[in-house]
Amino acid sequence: MLSLLRSFLLRSSSISARMVSTNFTVKFYEFGDPLEVLKHDECPIPAIKEADSVLIKMLASPINPADINVIQGTYGFKPALPANAGLEGVGEIVDIGSGVQKLKKGDWVLAPGDAWGTWRQFGVANENELRVLSNKLELATACTLAVNPPTAYRMLKDFVHLRQGETVIQNGANSGVGQAVIQIARAMGLRSVNIIRDRPNVDELKQQLKDLGADYVVTEEELRLSSMKDIFKEVPLPKLALNCVGGKNCSDMMRYVANEGYVVTYGGMSKQPVTVSTSALIFKGIHLVGFWRTKWAKKNSGSTEDNKMYSDLENFALEGKLRSPMHTKHPLKQYKTAVKMSMEGYTSSKQILINE
Amino acid sequence: MLSLLRSFLLRSSSISARMVSTNFTVKFYEFGDPLEVLKHDECPIPAIKEADSVLIKMLASPINPADINVIQGTYGFKPALPANAGLEGVGEIVDIGSGVQKLKKGDWVLAPGDAWGTWRQFGVANENELRVLSNKLELATACTLAVNPPTAYRMLKDFVHLRQGETVIQNGANSGVGQAVIQIARAMGLRSVNIIRDRPNVDELKQQLKDLGADYVVTEEELRLSSMKDIFKEVPLPKLALNCVGGKNCSDMMRYVANEGYVVTYGGMSKQPVTVSTSALIFKGIHLVGFWRTKWAKKNSGSTEDNKMYSDLENFALEGKLRSPMHTKHPLKQYKTAVKMSMEGYTSSKQILINE
Numbered sequence: 116m117l118s119l120l121r122s123f124l125l126r127s128s129s130i131s132a133r134m135v136s137t138n139f140t141v142k143f144y145e146f147g148d149p150l151e152v153l154k155h156d157e158c159p160i161p162a163i164k165e166a167d168s169v170l171i172k173m174l175a176s177p178i179n180p181a182d183i184n185v186i187q188g189t190y191g192f193k194p195a196l197p198a199n200a201g202l203e204g205v206g207e208i209v210d211i212g213s214g215v216q217k218l219k220k221g222d223w224v225l226a227p228g229d230a231w232g233t234w235r236q237f238g239v240a241n242e243n244e245l246r247v248l249s250n251k252l253e254l255a256t257a258c259t260l261a262v263n264p265p266t267a268y269r270m271l272k273d274f275v276h277l278r279q280g281e282t283v284i285q286n287g288a289n290s291g292v293g294q295a296v297i298q299i300a301r302a303m304g305l306r307s308v309n310i311i312r313d314r315p316n317v318d319e320l321k322q323q324l325k326d327l328g329a330d331y332v333v334t335e336e337e338l339r340l341s342s343m344k345d346i347f348k349e350v351p352l353p354k355l356a357l358n359c360v361g362g363k364n365c366s367d368m369m370r371y372v373a374n375e376g377y378v379v380t381y382g383g384m385s386k387q388p389v390t391v392s393t394s395a396l397i398f399k400g401i402h403l404v405g406f407w408r409t410k411w412a413k414k415n416s417g418s419t420e421d422n423k424m425y426s427d428l429e430n431f432a433l434e435g436k437l438r439s440p441m442h443t444k445h446p447l448k449q450y451k452t453a454v455k456m457s458m459e460g461y462t463s464s465k466q467i468l469i470n471e
Numbered sequence: 472m473l474s475l476l477r478s479f480l481l482r483s484s485s486i487s488a489r490m491v492s493t494n495f496t497v498k499f500y501e502f503g504d505p506l507e508v509l510k511h512d513e514c515p516i517p518a519i520k521e522a523d524s525v526l527i528k529m530l531a532s533p534i535n536p537a538d539i540n541v542i543q544g545t546y547g548f549k550p551a552l553p554a555n556a557g558l559e560g561v562g563e564i565v566d567i568g569s570g571v572q573k574l575k576k577g578d579w580v581l582a583p584g585d586a587w588g589t590w591r592q593f594g595v596a597n598e599n600e601l602r603v604l605s606n607k608l609e610l611a612t613a614c615t616l617a618v619n620p621p622t623a624y625r626m627l628k629d630f631v632h633l634r635q636g637e638t639v640i641q642n643g644a645n646s647g648v649g650q651a652v653i654q655i656a657r658a659m660g661l662r663s664v665n666i667i668r669d670r671p672n673v674d675e676l677k678q679q680l681k682d683l684g685a686d687y688v689v690t691e692e693e694l695r696l697s698s699m700k701d702i703f704k705e706v707p708l709p710k711l712a713l714n715c716v717g718g719k720n721c722s723d724m725m726r727y728v729a730n731e732g733y734v735v736t737y738g739g740m741s742k743q744p745v746t747v748s749t750s751a752l753i754f755k756g757i758h759l760v761g762f763w764r765t766k767w768a769k770k771n772s773g774s775t776e777d778n779k780m781y782s783d784l785e786n787f788a789l790e791g792k793l794r795s796p797m798h799t800k801h802p803l804k805q806y807k808t809a810v811k812m813s814m815e816g817y818t819s820s821k822q823i824l825i826n827e
Contacts, residue, residue: 191754361749383749390746393717393739396761398547403759405752 140235141450144197146188149454153186153200161239166214168239171224175258176204176233177442178457178466179291180382181409191407192229199232201468205248205258206238218242223250225261228412234450236470249429255439255467256432259291264428264437266381266408267295271303274377274404275354279304282350284371285357286310286335286364287384289320289463291440294327296357299428301328302436306350310338310368320463323441338367347371355379362387375400381407440465447471496591497806500553502544505810509542509556517595522570524595527580531614532560532589533798534813534822535647536738537765547763548585555588557824561604561614562594574598579606581617584768590806592826605785611795611823612788615647620784620793622737622764623651627659630733630760631710635660638706640727641713642666642691642720643740645676645819647796650683652713655784657684658792662706666694666724676819679797694723703727711735718743731756737763796821803827 137157145152163170182202184190204226208218218224226233227244248257271283283300287293288309300307309324311317313334321332331346352373358365359382369378369391378401380389395401415421431437442465445453453466493513501508519526538558540546564578574580582589583600604613627639639656643649644665656663665680667673669690677688687702708729714721715738725734725747734757736745751757771777787793798821801809809822 191750380749380752382753388746388748389752390744391759392744393736393761394547396736396745396759397738397763398761400761400763400766403747403752405749405754405756407753407756410756 138235138237139448140232141200141447142197142232143186143200146186146193146196149183149186149458150451153451153454155448155450160237163210163212163239165241166212167216167242168212169208169215169218169224169242169245170210171206171226171238171240171245172209173204173206173226173233173236173238173447173470174223175254175444175470176201176226176447176468177259177262177291178453178468179203179262180384180457181262183454183458191409194230198230199235201226201232201234202228203258203262204233204468205254205260206233207250209237211242215242218245218247221250223248223252223257225257228261228409228416234447234468236447246425249433252429252432253439254469255442255444256437258467259440259442259465260425260428260432262408263291263440264295264299264431265411265424266292266406267299268424268428269408269411270357270379270381270406271296271299271305271355273406274379274402277303277305277355280306280351282306282308282353283355283357284308284310284353284368285359286368287359287382288324288329288332289441290359290382290384291465292357292359292381294324294440295437297324297327297329298437299431302431306330308333308346308350308353308371310335310364323463327438335364335367338364343371352376357381358389359384361385361389365389366391369395369401372399372401375402377402377404380405442467444469494591494593495804496588497556497803498553498588499542499556502542502549502552505539505542505814506807509807509810511804511806516593519566519568519595521597522568523572523598524568525564525571525574525580525598525601526566527562527582527594527596527601528565529560529562529582529589529591529594529803529826530579531610531800531826532557532582532803532824533615533618533647534809534824535559535618536740536813537618539810539814547765550586554586555591557588557590558584559614559618560589560824561610561616562589563606565593567598571598574601574603577606579604579608579613581613584617584765584772590803590824592803602781605789608785608788609795610825611798611800612793614823615796615798615821616781616784616788618764619647619796620651620655620787621768621780622648622762623655624780624784625764625767626713626735626737626762627652627655627661627711629762630735630758633659633661633711636662636707638662638664638709639711639713640664640666640709640724641715642724643715643738644680644685644688645797646715646738646740647821648713648715648737650680650796651793653680653683653685654793655787658787662686664689664702664706664709664727666691666720679819683794691720691723694720699727708732713737714745715740717741717745721745722747725751725757728755728757731758733758733760736761798823800825 143152208222224245308331309329354376356378358380361383362385447468457466499508560582580601664687665685710732712734714736717739718741803824813822
């Protein structure tokens with residue numbers, strides 16, 4: 116099989132002969148600072164051993180905050196060590212086992228979840244673990260479709276029934292999820308109030324988010340001004356608040372949540388806990404809950420609701436309603452530079468590893 | 472009508488002639504420190520003006536933390552001033568309007584909610600606002616049946632489905648609600664882990680709560696010891712935590728809540744907010760919510776569920792499964808002493824005003 120595959124790869128115009136004999140893979144052998152513990156190796160291209168497996172050539176993978184937390188050992192699950200890095204990405208099927216029925220060579224697929232490891236050139240997976248994506252999608256959109264947009268989509272759908280014209284408020288609005296929230300909220304007919312940190316060229320970032328569909332963009336300092344009330348003369352108080360920051364900013368945001376509203380936490384960039392007053396819980400009836408994409412996927416993978424979500428998201432993307440997040444591309448082999456940039460503060464750009 | 476009533480009252484062995492002409496009523500004319508703003512007046516006994524109204528002679532009323540907060544102006548609603556004090560109590564029907572159908576003289580009734588004002592001798596109410604209670608109940612049980620036991624009952628029922636043998640954890644376990652939680656949990660076949668503040672004679676209080684049906688009673692300091700884990704070798708981690716304290720104690724309690732569990736806040740005795748880690752929300756899936764008896768009653772008063780609850784609670788009380796909270800009785804006219812005692816720290820005794 117391996118010799119057949121090699122001859123296939125040598126014939127394939129999309130893969131150069133130079134890459135055929137190696138499979139560049141980013142790994143970590145211990146948990147810790149990604150800049151220290153991430154290593155790579157170059158081993159042979161894996162063989163298809165099972166009839167219902169396929170060989171995937173990875174095309175592109177983003178670096179998400181969750182990737183960094185997994186490598187640090189601070190995420191909600193710890194993979195067995197040594198582990199392949201990278202939770203998300205899109206690849207192309209370059210070979211298939213004899214029993215494969217649903218996939219064909221050339222298909223684009225989302226990489227399997229969990230500890231499969233997307234920051235590499237090639238990998239083998241069972242066809243049932245893979246979801247086909249249209250190869251008409253922009254590569255940066257396709258490789259970031261499985262984590263951030265579903266997080267945004269589920270949070271907008273699963274906690275409060277928001278009707279057209281109703282409002283969602285969020286902090287960390289320039290994050291990957293934040294950008295997806297802005298666009299999906301707009302596609303759903305909702306209004307969005309978006310909180311970002313002040314920074315050099317903040318007006319430029321505000322304009323970028325408005326170009327995505329944000330109705331209002333305010334800094335954390337502006338959120339504390341009484342002028343915020345003017346916004347809620349124009350749109351209803353939000354029944355839904357999305358929090359990836361925590362600490363004081365989340366408390367400030369919570370003051371504007373409508374009675375009986377939900378505050379959904381999906382990240383904690385400030386490393387501060389979420390704090391809520393007793394009266395907000397009792398008298399305003401505010402609900403504080405969390406959302407974890409990984410857990411939702413484990414429970415619902417392949418369900419009707421899961422398929423509908425991917426179909427909606429793919430359609431939004433093909434119709435131009437869901438654009439790729441702001442991003443910077445790096446060759447896979449320059450992963451260290453990309454990881455370093457992803458860990459710097461105040462970045463609104465997602466770092467994407469390309470397997471060229 | 473009034474002269475008829477007076478002749479009735481003069482004949483009644485339970486009401487002395489001395490009290491007939493006046494209606495001692497505790498009021499407040501401004502919000503503030505109860506010890507300063509509470510005043511009383513003695514006005515005529517009110518007349519029945521509507522055919523479906525009744526005259527109630529109040530028998531007993533407790534002093535709840537919510538009463539204090541209403542007088543301070545820090546509660547979830549502010550009555551119009553001047554206001555009659557007291558949210559809860561039991562009275563006896565001493566006269567009825569010509570069109571009254573459901574009530575008769577001698578019936579015990581729960582006083583109407585909100586700003587009716589229970590800390591007084593007599594009051595008029597529409598028969599439809601009143602719920603009859605068995606006069607076989609102990610007076611201290613009857614007059615405290617409408618606020619604390621329903622709070623405990625609803626919190627045990629409405630957030631998590633707890634099966635027999637499962638666990639609830641609570642702080643402020645010696646409060647009125649806390650004592651009801653212990654007893655109703657036991658009546659439902661649940662196990663309870665109860666947190667109290669350390670104090671002189673703490674062992675005596677522990678024993679009192681165990682006598683009510685508490686499975687475990689620990690101090691706030693003991694809650695922070697690793698020996699807590701021994702408890703959860705014997706009973707499952709609680710899916711439900713009830714919080715009336717907030718601050719550090721609530722955070723300590725939350726560490727023992729099972730994945731996907733609910734932390735229900737119904738009070739904030741420490742005056743500190745509730746704080747929760749991002750990982751508890753995202754990875755453990757903890758839900759933080761509030762419960763407010765008043766809001767539940769507004770929404771559900773007279774519903775099948777409301778009637779079932781009162782029936783269950785009354786039966787628990789008649790069967791000896793729900794005893795009156797530990798209490799101290801005061802003549803109504805000594806309300807100032809009673810209010811002062813209710814505001815002192817470390818009291819496990821509910822102050823009850825008796826209309827002798």
